[in-house]
Amino acid sequence: MKKFTLLATVSAVLIAAPAMVPTLAHAAPASVAAASSRTPAKLQYAGVLTFSPDGVLFVGDNVSGAVFAYPMGEGVAPAAAPPLEMDGIDDRIAAMLKASKSSIHINGMAVHPITHDVYLAVAFGAGRPAVVKVSPAGALSQVDLARAKPTSWSIPDAPTPDEHFRDRTGDWPVPAGDKYRQKAMTPMRSMTIVDMKFHNGELFVAGISNEEFSSTLRRVSYPFDGQSSSTAVRIYHVAHERYETRAPIRAMQFATIDGEDTLVAAYTCSPIVLIPTAQLKDGAKVTGRTVGDMGNGQPLSLVSVLFNGQPSLFATNAGHGPRMIPISGLQKAVAYLPDNSPHGGVGDWRPEYPLGPVGKSLMFVGSSLFADKLDDKFLVSVTRDANSGSLNLEAVPMFPLPIKLDQIWAEFDFPGRGPGQQ
Structure with missing residues (x-):
């Protein structure tokens, strides 16, 4: 499932039910200290998911332009169970919701921090929202x-x-122009909320606003009390060779970098950017510090893990396999600016990329669409299977490799010596 499919799902809901969508003025002030009075009464779209440490589920709704908070309870840690393995998760969801498989779109995933239940944000039928729990x-x-x-x-x-x-017909040889025109008709509202994380008692919401400087990071106190702030975020994009203010953060996490609480952000094509949280003040316009570039592609998830005992970020991307980024490499990292960055255009084939301390590429069979930490040993992924094409919900080891050996054929599958045998 591609991100464009998810955006198209939002687009379909917006077009099919325009009366359901609050109309917001273009002239909204930079400050959003007071929450909108048009608080929606009901979830209209289940998108990005995240949890608070005590089990509150936050659901991003790009149709309503709102975030909903659902107390799921703290629960209890589960008894030992085999690693999660569910082939054809979309088939199973369709059967449970009594919907056609073709109408099922998984828009987000998050793991309850205590019970380890996996929560999936789903659109089904004519775009109806649902949240599905997998124990x-x-x-x-x-x-x-x-x-x-x-x-x-x-x-x-x-x-x-x-x-x-913007209609990008002619920017690239493929696909046909009608697909670019269809993409261009996607409402920009579908990127109001692109990623969310709960951190130190606040909900951080990455996305766009209705301003010309549209890339926006919002901080919201919880329980919701009407207090929030909005910061416009600019970055220098090494591969694009320009400062950018429109495209939003695609995935984010938090870490202590150079002694400061820092938001680590991943952008499309695919810079890694550091922004100290102390700079994220209401009405401010800040420039994030670009410290690396993972190469062409669109980041999907950034997951905080311990990899071989070292704090790291597991980064997934629609354009290539995942990477493991050590937090230690981000300490004292050099910022890339026009005067010290490689020039010559976009391209993974260029020897400069990956650029900076962006870790190592890891073997992963299939395409991980959503990833999260399941427990101390396993990651969980919504994965498009490379062999069957099915959509699976699967646990994979955090270390040494996030793979399943049933999906590849190697020397050790043949009769004779196995791994570690001479």
């Missing part, structure tokens, strides 16, 4: 969102449904 033992259930007594926070400066992207 460590593999049992599926639909979360009763109404019973969870949610609270919500509305984004006052979200793009309106009639704002669209």
Whole structure:
């Protein structure tokens, strides 16, 4: 499932039900200290998911332009169970929701920090929202969102449904122009919320606003009390050879870098950027420090893990396999600016890329669409299987490699000596 498919799902909901979407003025002020009074009463789209440490599930709704908070309870740590392995997760969800498989779109994933239940944000049918819970033992259930007594926070400066992207027909030889035109008709509102993380008692929301300087990072206090802040974020994009203010953060995490609490952000084509959280003040315009570039592609997930005992970030990307980025490499990292960056255009084939302390590429069979930490030993991934094409929910080892040996054929599959045998 591609990110464009997810955006198209939002687009379909917006077009099919324009009356359901709050109309927000383009002239919203830079400050968003006061939450919008147009607080939606009901979830209209289940998108990005994240949890607080005590089990509050946050659901991003790009149709409403809001975040919903659902207390799931702290729960208890599960008994030992085999690593999660569910082939055809979209088939199983379709059967449970009594919907066609073709109408199922998984838009987000998060793991409950205590129970290790996996939560999936789903659109089904004509774009109806649902959140599906998968237990460590593999049992599926639909979360009763109404019973969870949610609270919500509305984004006052979200793009309106009639704002669209540029038609890029002719920028590249493929695909045909009608697909670029279809992409351009996607409402920019679909990127109001691109990623969310709960950190030190606050919800951080990356996405775009309705301003010309649209790349925005919002901080929201929880429980929602009307207090929030909005910071416009600029970066120097090494591969694009320009400062950028429009494209949003695609994935983010937090780490202590050079003694400061720091947001680590990944952008499309694919810079790694550091932004001290102390700079994220309401109404500010900040420039993140670009310290590396993973190469062409679109980041999907950044997951904080211990890899071989070292704090690291597991980074997945729609354009290539995952990388493991050691936090130690980001300490004292050089910032890339126009005067010290390679020049000559975009291209993974160029010897300069990957650039900077962006870790190592890891073997991963298939394409990980969403990833999160399942427990201290395993990651969990929504994976497009490289052999069958099926959509699977699977646990993979955090170390030494996030792979499953049933998916590749090697010397050790033949009769005779196995690994470690001479």
